[in-house]
Structure formats: C-alpha cells, structure tokens
Amino acid sequence: MDFKEIKRDLFTMTEDYYLAHCISSDAKMGAGIAVEFRKRFKLKALQDAANRSSLEIGKCYKVGRALNLITKSKYWHKPTYESLTQAVVSMKELCISEGITKLAMPQIGCGLDKLQWGKVREIIKEAFDDTEVEIIVCTL
Template identity: 25%
Template sequence: MPVSFETGDIFATPGLSSYAHGCNCAGAMGKGIAVAFRQHWPAMYEAYRRLCMAGEFAPGDVFVWEEGTVTVFNLGTQLSWRTKAEYGAVERALSEMLREAEVRGVPEIALPSIGAGLGGLEWPRVRVLLEAFGAATPIRLRVCETFVEGVPLAA
C-alpha cells in the first residue's frame, strides 16, 4: 500500500491505534518525539529501558508494546543518543515492524520521519526506504513529514 506523507501531529489524530518511532538502544527517550512516547506510555518506557540496560535491544531490533487497544513499535535505529542512526538499522527495524504488524493484524501505523531528525540521517534517503517498504505491504504507513502540534494528520 502506498505510504502517505502527511502534516500534523500523530498524537492529535483520532482513530489511530498503532504508532512507531525510532529510538536509541541506550535506554533514553529524552528528546524529540520520544519524549511524547515516554509521556503517553510510561510503563512502555520502563520496559524499554530495562531491555536496553540488559543489552537486549540493539540497532535493527523492534520492541513491541501493546497497551489496551494501542500498539507501539519502538524501532532501534541508533546505538545511543550520541551516535547517528544507521540506514541498515532503519531498514532491518522497518522490516521487522511490518512483520510484527502483519502477525498482530495491524492495518495502519503512524510514525514520524524516523532517523532523519535527531538521528541525523538524510530525509530524502529515508523517505525512499519508507516508500519501498510501503509498496511491499498491505499495512498503511502514515508518515508525519511535517509536525504541527495539536493538528490531526492530513495529506
């Protein structure tokens, strides 16, 4: 299914129940959209932190959190907040996320421009990756390309 690149705020969009974001593997969600994920799902953050501290979450891994009707895919895109994200890690994590989403029957996932903000990757290159993965899956990927706080996503 084609990827939609949208403007708005994934957390202000009614009807969404599955989200993804890129994160480091050092147990920190202290900047960017990761802070909002930590605030929305504090128990998820604690479980993620424990995985990282135990050395059980590496670049390319996906930590899936289910809470009520919500599914969150935490994508390991970079080793720590001090290092840049890696294209290979983004690719592996996207592949695993989509596999996990299919198993769980997730029809759509909202996500930011993973790896391209604080992760330091080139957005045009990440966008091409997302387009390729989107074309190969029945799962709708709704990518927030331009963040506008409090405004529902719109193409």
C-alpha cells in the same frame, strides 16, 4: 501499501493507529519526540529491558501502540541507513505477524538523527510495498 505525508500532530492520530519512532538500544529517550513517546506510552518496561542489554539494533519492539525502532546503540550515536532499514523491515514483519494495518510516524531518523528524508521515505516504501499497511507520516 497506502503512503501519505500530512501536516498533523502525530499524537492526535486515532487510537487505531500504531505510532512508530526511532530510539537507541540504551532506551534513554531523553530528547526529541522520543520524550513524548516515553511519557505517553509508559515505556519503562522497554527501558528496563535496555538495562539488561536485551534490545537489539535493527529490531522493532511493540509496547502498547508504540513501535520502537532500535537504530543505534547509544542515544548520542547516529543511525546508519542500514540499521534503519533493518528496523523498518523488522517493523514490517511485526505488522504482518500482529495484523497491524495502520501506522503513523514522524519523519523517522531525520530529526536529531540527521538522516535524509528522501532516502528514508524510499526505505519505508520499498519495505512495505507488498503489504496492505496504511502509513501516514505526520509533520508539523
């Protein structure tokens, strides 16, 4: 695993990067960076799935280049480190099964969700330690 933190707009990453972010299982995506993800990656199918209550907390769902980590049930809830860890592990499994080797993400779980980046960074590094995945965390 190659892990870097850089100052850059996440959405300026090249097309060969998959972009990850956290959402709730109701897939509202009405605030924060999720709004941009919803607009840019046409996540209506994900919202339709949420309306059928089929998005599972702790799972990662791929839609195009967007990796959507489900870390809580409702948009107003806060994730736990456990639910985030489960979603990160799910993302790792998805990367391995789909041959994804380049990921970019914001400081997931740390904006509106209020988790501590130091802990989240360690969760990501530990999960991906034995992989060849390049991870770039974009901050502005």
